[in-house]
Amino acid sequence: MNRIIQKVAVLGSGVMGSRIACHFANIGVQVLLLDIVPRELTEQEQKKGRSLEDKEVRNRIVNEALQNALKSKPSPIYDTAFASRITTGNLEDDLPKIKEYDWIIEVVVEKLEIKQSLFEKVEQHRKPGTLITSNTSGIPMHLMCKGRSDDFQEHFAGTHFFNPPRYLRLLEIIPGPKTDPKIIDFLMGYGDRFLGKETVLCKDTPAFIANRIGVYSIISAIHTIEKLGMGVSEVDKLTGTVIGRAKSATFRTMDVVGLDTTVNVATNLKQVLTHDESKDRFELPKSMKVLHENKWLGDKTGQGYFKMIRHKDGSKELKEIDLQTMEYKDAEKPRLKSLDEAKSIEDLKERIRFLVNYQDRSGEFFRETFYDLFRYCSFRIPEIADELYRIDQAVSAGFGWEYGPFENWDILGVKETVANMEKAGHKAADWVYEMLEAGNDSFYKVVDGKRNYYDISSKSYKEIPGQGDFILIDTLKGAKKKVWGNEGANVYDMGDEVLLLEFHTKMNSLGAEVVQGINTAISMAEKSYKGLVIGNEGGNFSAGANLAMLYMFAGDQEFDEINLMIAQFQNTMMRVRYSDVPVVVAPHNMALGGGCEMSLHADAIQAHAELYMGLVEVGVGLIPAGGGTKEMTRRFANAIVPGDVELNRLQEIFMNIAMAKVSTSAQEAKGLGYLEAKDAITLNRKRQLADAKSRVLSLYEQGYSRPIQQTNIKVLGKTSLALFEAGITGMIYGSYISDHDAKIARKLAYVMSGGDLSSATEVSEQYLLDLEREAFLSLTGEKKTLERIHSILFKGKPLRN
CATH class of the missing domain: 1.10.1040.50 (N-(1-d-carboxylethyl)-l-norvaline Dehydrogenase; domain 2)
Incomplete structure (x- = not known):
């Protein structure tokens, strides 16, 4: 069914309604959010001389609800700017506007008579063919749509979001007695692809599934x-x-x-x-x-x-x-x-x-x-x-x-x-015994690379529908697609001559075994494949480098070992950028420190919408030295256009790193400069690896060739150093930062300025990497840095010293 959703009307602005409105705004849809008209003035409204006829008063309930939602933590919206996509109104003055909307979602109080009354009014204004759904958590569909026209009932269904709608993946789809099957197919697909949900078809039974x-x-x-x-x-x-x-x-x-x-x-x-x-x-x-x-x-x-x-x-x-x-x-x-x-x-x-x-x-x-x-x-x-x-x-x-x-x-x-x-004393249903007696000893199994489930009616295994759009690591394992592995990483053949590197260390930290995995996977891909995806299905993409190993070396003052470790990590990140095949990184949830640096060096990023990305090394007394400082400085230089106030833009990037700023979504990561125009966002986590693979193949088909290392990165030398120093000094005098914070910030400033150069100069990536490594190495010798690392490792919380 070719149905385009550009405008959605949400009726009811309570906890769920306002947050559903925000999630539609997240994906670029224009939203009309309506609620009831107040019956009494507040004390504040009385003091202002307002009346119940004033628009400000009539829209008070919906406006307050939306503002409360936008202020809530965690935020229901990817970027505060997206709130402009939501228009508010009330159910008396603005209900006629729904005739201009493609989808009407009812999210009012869970009382059947109230919903039925609202639907009666909706039918007076709704354009025939418009989707009409309810977010009810349990009221039967057949009761809600009773007495409505055939067109209404054919386009009516339950769309039960779970709270909070942005974060919980489930969207239950419940057909009514006369719902057109094409409408259900559309809702199942739209929820999956556009809203990023696990869409589950439910029967109209109490509380659904x-x-x-x-x-x-x-x-x-x-x-x-x-x-x-x-x-x-x-x-x-x-x-x-x-x-x-x-x-x-x-x-x-x-x-x-x-x-x-x-x-x-x-x-x-x-x-x-x-x-x-x-x-x-x-x-x-x-x-x-x-x-x-x-x-x-x-x-x-x-x-x-x-x-x-x-x-x-x-x-x-x-x-x-x-x-x-x-x-x-x-x-x-x-x-x-x-x-x-x-x-x-x-x-x-x-x-x-x-x-x-x-x-x-x-x-x-x-x-x-x-x-x-x-x-x-x-x-x-x-x-x-x-x-x-x-x-x-x-x-x-x-x-x-x-x-x-x-x-x-x-x-x-x-x-x-x-x-x-x-x-x-817990006897299972008869069909479980019948399954076992027939020699079927599991509910799921992988057949020809596809996950199958035991179908009770046919007493056989059937393929779970829709898997063609997904690539899941468990399925690759079951299909014996693993082609290499060590204790911390595995390489799988994803099909179509694309490899997947998956790592599975604690918090997916990037230690020696993962570094080996990256280099091995790239070598294998360069020899026999079209490209490589780096991604995993852990709770987080990566919490960064292996701090325990660094702490051990630093405590023993093994600085040569630390220097070698940093150099190896830098070289590996550069290899992600400068290989003979396209490398796409697929970060999700936390992608911090080294996890962020790996992503920054990819030919393209296929990010999940829920992405908490940042260079956070300052929090443990260090600076980004896996190419992160270099890369953000390079991006600054490449983005300069005539007329730019260069120092202002560089200072913004400096502050993001110095304050260890982390994005709260992939959209915000764009604003912080971690994602670029070439990078893409997947809303449904189950689709992310498949989307990343498609990106690899697209880059290959476009005639991918290895990029050339950059040697003309403009750095500002003493000019930017002076600006940074003024800011750092002001922060110290204002007691906003400690002396050790200032020391770290000065090291960061030195690298981003290209050193103590007398004037603006063009330098190479390797030049900045060397400065990065030198600054990082010097900080590992600081007692206060070791205290910060110790606090993270053994107490699980950051230390300000």
């Missing part, structure tokens, strides 16, 4: 927690990133989201689920009942499962609820033997297997909650989804899980887990 499974998992787990006598902090330590779930784990997540949200969904499900064999499990646990009755709903009320006490002296004290007494106590810092032993297990799948089988209370908790969830999900097919992969997609994308329920079941081994489940 993600909330049905996710809320069951939470409520059931709390019943188990109370039964085992576990504590809040203990559980959050067990249910976060250690098992591949969100950092906020269980109770912290509920406080952030708001306990009332979970309670409302659970209470509604218990009422409406007449045929759910486990509906009684949705009965609220004791702790949830007490907290809800006391209106201790989490962050929105100042206390929930956790409570932060702020003392007059500015100190803070964290309390947690005692699930037995329901009184607050000091937050615990539990030491769990199972987690201590699991620390050394880097592979998440191995760690999950280890923890679930551990013989202590934490293992008992994992077994009880995992087995119960597996059983529940097996009975939800075909009720909420015909295909099991949709459940995994929805839960993973909606709740931030690395692996969904059936994927976790595969990790533990389906056959042995079914036997263990029976012993624990």
